[in-house]
Amino acid sequence: MKGEARANVEAWLEYFSELRISSFYLDRAEPAGATAAGSSVTSTAPATATYVPTSSAAMRAKLQASAPAPVAPLPVVKSASLFEAGPRVENDTLERIREDIGDCKRCRLCQQRNKIVFGSGSARADLVFVGEGPGRDEDIQGLPFVGRAGKLLTQMIEAMGLKREDVYICNVVKCRPPENRAPEPDEMDTCSPFLYRQLAVIKPKAVVCLGAIAFQALYGAKQSISRLRGQWLEFRGIPMMATYHPAYLLRNPNAKGEVWEDLKKVMVHLGLKVPARS
Numbered sequence: 001m002k003g004e005a006r007a008n009v010e011a012w013l014e015y016f017s018e019l020r021i022s023s024f025y026l027d028r029a030e031p032a033g034a035t036a037a038g039s040s041v042t043s044t045a046p047a048t049a050t051y052v053p054t055s056s057a058a059m060r061a062k063l064q065a066s067a068p069a070p071v072a073p074l075p076v077v078k079s080a081s082l083f084e085a086g087p088r089v090e091n092d093t094l095e096r097i098r099e100d101i102g103d104c105k106r107c108r109l110c111q112q113r114n115k116i117v118f119g120s121g122s123a124r125a126d127l128v129f130v131g132e133g134p135g136r137d138e139d140i141q142g143l144p145f146v147g148r149a150g151k152l153l154t155q156m157i158e159a160m161g162l163k164r165e166d167v168y169i170c171n172v173v174k175c176r177p178p179e180n181r182a183p184e185p186d187e188m189d190t191c192s193p194f195l196y197r198q199l200a201v202i203k204p205k206a207v208v209c210l211g212a213i214a215f216q217a218l219y220g221a222k223q224s225i226s227r228l229r230g231q232w233l234e235f236r237g238i239p240m241m242a243t244y245h246p247a248y249l250l251r252n253p254n255a256k257g258e259v260w261e262d263l264k265k266v267m268v269h270l271g272l273k274v275p276a277r278s
């Protein structure tokens, strides 16, 4: 083989070599009288029987078009959580954690709360949703996600083919921050060990962080939720995914589609049936 045909074959094989597809080299013997000293591109087949693309550039373009999209590298955890740094509680239970919280006054959020919102759902749930903190309705009822955002979360759970009783729902801080402000870092640091204990007891197959605060509490680093949502990360060996908070969806209904895409990944992970056209 000579000239342009040879150059095309060399470019073609080199490209496949870059993709680590090279098995067609294996049973190839060096033919007697091979030309182009130093070249590894040889063939025992007659030149007329070899497929030669008219353009290596065209072949690259075709292959690149059919190649899977590159996977973005996951961000690196910046620091260990308080729970990771602290001792585990032997034979822990949700009841014991609630008893330990007691009539908690460990942080300033106790001052204006009505009720501590511990969490609700199945202690053996495969899936735990973690939010930021109680709002007004939750503070009155002592239950997580029972206001407008909670109703939307219930719809999301039911769209997954589950009921609220099948999952566990809790928050990073157990008392309502005044005026629904975000919890301060010291409040999160004080309260989140209870959340870590809840997760250690439940041992879910997946955790969904609802919003940036929940993500920060479990991941140990502040990150943009729009950048991280939909990616599988990990909290103490538990697969974890962040997505938008239902309260954000009430203000930005267009983001519901993105959240549904995230939840479909969770459904696949849990072995739940994903609706064919959704």
Ligand code: SF4
Binding pocket: 101, 104, 105, 106, 107, 108, 109, 110, 116, 173, 174, 175, 187, 190, 191
């Ligand atoms: S938010 Fe947590 S640490 Fe603070 S008072 Fe409430 S239960 Fe205690």
